Amino acid sequence: MKLVTAVIKPHKWEDVREALETFGVTGMTVSEVSGYGRQKGHTEVYRGAEYDIALVPKIRVEIVVDDGDADDVVEIVIKTAQTGKIGDGKVWVSPVDAVVRVRTGDRDVSAL
Amino acid sequence: MDGYYAFMLVATAFVLMMTVPALALFYGGMSRSKSVLNMIMMSFIAAAIVGILYVAVGWSMGWSGNGTFFADPFALVMLNGVETSDYIYVMFQMTFAIITVALISGAIADRVKFSAWVLFIPLWAVLVYFPMAHMVFSCTDDSLICGRIGAQDYAGGTAVHINAGIAALVLAVVIGKRVGWPKDKMRPHNLTLTMLGAGMLWLGWYGFNVGSIVFGSTFEDDPDAFLQQFYSETGRTFANTTLATMAAILGWLVIERLMHGKATSLGAASGIVAGLVAITPAAGAVDIEGALAIGVIAGALCAVAVGWKFKLGLDDSLDVVGVHLVGGIAGTVLIGFFSTSEGAGGVDGLFYGGGTDSLVAQVLGVLVAVGYSGVLTLVIALAIKFTLGWRMDEEDEVGGADLSQHGESAYDLHTGVGGGVKSSVVAGATAAAPNTGART
Numbered sequence: 360m361k362l363v364t365a366v367i368k369p370h371k372w373e374d375v376r377e378a379l380e381t382f383g384v385t386g387m388t389v390s391e392v393s394g395y396g397r398q399k400g401h402t403e404v405y406r407g408a409e410y411d412i413a414l415v416p417k418i419r420v421e422i423v424v425d426d427g428d429a430d431d432v433v434e435i436v437i438k439t440a441q442t443g444k445i446g447d448g449k450v451w452v453s454p455v456d457a458v459v460r461v462r463t464g465d466r467d468v469s470a471l
Numbered sequence: 472m473d474g475y476y477a478f479m480l481v482a483t484a485f486v487l488m489m490t491v492p493a494l495a496l497f498y499g500g501m502s503r504s505k506s507v508l509n510m511i512m513m514s515f516i517a518a519a520i521v522g523i524l525y526v527a528v529g530w531s532m533g534w535s536g537n538g539t540f541f542a543d544p545f546a547l548v549m550l551n552g553v554e555t556s557d558y559i560y561v562m563f564q565m566t567f568a569i570i571t572v573a574l575i576s577g578a579i580a581d582r583v584k585f586s587a588w589v590l591f592i593p594l595w596a597v598l599v600y601f602p603m604a605h606m607v608f609s610c611t612d613d614s615l616i617c618g619r620i621g622a623q624d625y626a627g628g629t630a631v632h633i634n635a636g637i638a639a640l641v642l643a644v645v646i647g648k649r650v651g652w653p654k655d656k657m658r659p660h661n662l663t664l665t666m667l668g669a670g671m672l673w674l675g676w677y678g679f680n681v682g683s684i685v686f687g688s689t690f691e692d693d694p695d696a697f698l699q700q701f702y703s704e705t706g707r708t709f710a711n712t713t714l715a716t717m718a719a720i721l722g723w724l725v726i727e728r729l730m731h732g733k734a735t736s737l738g739a740a741s742g743i744v745a746g747l748v749a750i751t752p753a754a755g756a757v758d759i760e761g762a763l764a765i766g767v768i769a770g771a772l773c774a775v776a777v778g779w780k781f782k783l784g785l786d787d788s789l790d791v792v793g794v795h796l797v798g799g800i801a802g803t804v805l806i807g808f809f810s811t812s813e814g815a816g817g818v819d820g821l822f823y824g825g826g827t828d829s830l831v832a833q834v835l836g837v838l839v840a841v842g843y844s845g846v847l848t849l850v851i852a853l854a855i856k857f858t859l860g861w862r863m864d865e866e867d868e869v870g871g872a873d874l875s876q877h878g879e880s881a882y883d884l885h886t887g888v889g890g891g892v893k894s895s896v897v898a899g900a901t902a903a904a905p906n907t908g909a910r911t
Binding site for chain 2: 403404405406407408409410411412
């Protein structure tokens with residue numbers, strides 16, 4: 360199994376979720392996160408004082424999938440979250456050793 | 472007369488609303504989320520302490536008779552000797568004392584022990600505000616600013632705004648800057664609160680300015696003259712208050728747009744306050760053009776002035792100096808240029824053919840207010856610094872004034888995680904009982 364982690368623009372998350380559901384992904388963990396990449400932050404001005412805001416708000420989506428689905432899921436995220444402008448985010452894939460469904464004790468793929 | 476009395480009941484409640492909650496929200500929104508409750512509490516506690524003190528000695532120090540600086544503090548203690556039918560005028564003046572003290576708190580946000588602020592409030596009210604109210608508002612012949620110097624101050628440019636502004640400057644210097652300022656980001660945490668507060672301040676200010684009418688004759692002596700003044704002067708002060716504020720919003724936003732590229736909501740909220748501050752002393756003295764001029768000048772000037780603290784290294788956290796001191800001085804001095812003899816003061820300013828007499832009186836009034844308040848505030852500030860001490864522990868300050876001073880948090884944004892009501896306060900609960908899953 361693989362863990363697909365995507366950090367994307369907040370306004371793209373609905374599109375990504377719809378596309379993943381259509382593909383057959385049954386669940387995911389979503390969190391509001393902040394950070395920065397090459398995009399860096401932005402500047403805000405309050406009463407004339409400029410503030411460098413280093414962190415940019417993003418959505419982090421985490422999905423555990425069967426090995427064979429990982430590339431497709433990555434493709435879907437890229438296709439739906441892409442705007443072509445700086446700050447679109449990142450997707451990465453990492454191996455997962457085991458998954459257990461807490462309710463039933465089902466393991467691995469049958470727990471997804 | 473009935474109409475005037477009913478109007479004063481409303482005006483007084485409006486001015487109290489300016490502190491509780493308008494100013495508290497205005498300041499609270501600009502503070503950081505970890506100290507917003509403390510910021511709000513600084514206004515609320517000022518209302519409680521100053522209000523009671525005002526009845527105890529404040530009214531007596533202001534209105535019991537003659538005096539250059541103040542009148543007999545004990546003649547009307549606890550309003551003994553004041554007719555109940557006059558209580559509303561006491562209450563009206565009380566609300567002015569309350570907001571003046573509360574205004575100062577914005578300069579020392581996030582870092583002052585609540586106990587130090589509680590000690591400062593009565594000292595400053597009795598030694599600085601109550602005398603200043605006598606010097607300006609009671610206007611006995613020998614009162615310093617109104618009687619002797621003859622400066623015009625309709626509703627408190629000197630007594631309220633310059634007074635609070637210079638006190639804020641002194642406290643910011645004595646108490647020092649917040650840990651991490653100006654390197655750390657200390658941007659406003661909730662500008663919707665600030666916008667709401669600014670709007671409510673504007674509303675309340677009609678009580679503040681329009682309610683400050685002083686009659687030349689009593690209704691019993693000359694009903695016609697009384698009513699004529701009531702109608703014409705309240706119309707003038709209402710219109711001037713409105714138009715100066717509108718002009719100040721535009722003045723502030725234009726400066727912002729030119730200097731920083733964006734017209735901001737905080738700029739609009741600040742422009743509202745700057746305009747209201749500047750028109751406060753001038754509300755009765757000027758015509759429509761004068762009000763517009765004072766508003767736009769004050770808005771633009773204050774928009775520039777709030778940047779000075781960074782050059783001076785002065786952590787006047789919420790810009791009490793840049794808005795109230797600068798705006799108060801602007802409004803008070805500009806009366807010397809724009810005053811019209813048709814107004815409440817009956818004096819022409821420099822631009823209305825009246826020469827420099829008015830201007831000189833206005834500048835002198837400013838200097839006395841700055842000098843008196845500045846020196847006495849410094850004495851009080853140093854006295855507290857070397858006894859109780861002003862500052863929280865650094866750890867308390869960094870952790871947030873809400874938690875360290877009040878044991879509370881303003882916002883619970885993460886529900887469902889951690890904690891519950893301590894078992895000691897829940898009837899029948901046993902301490903730290905493990906969850907056995909049993910339904911008891």
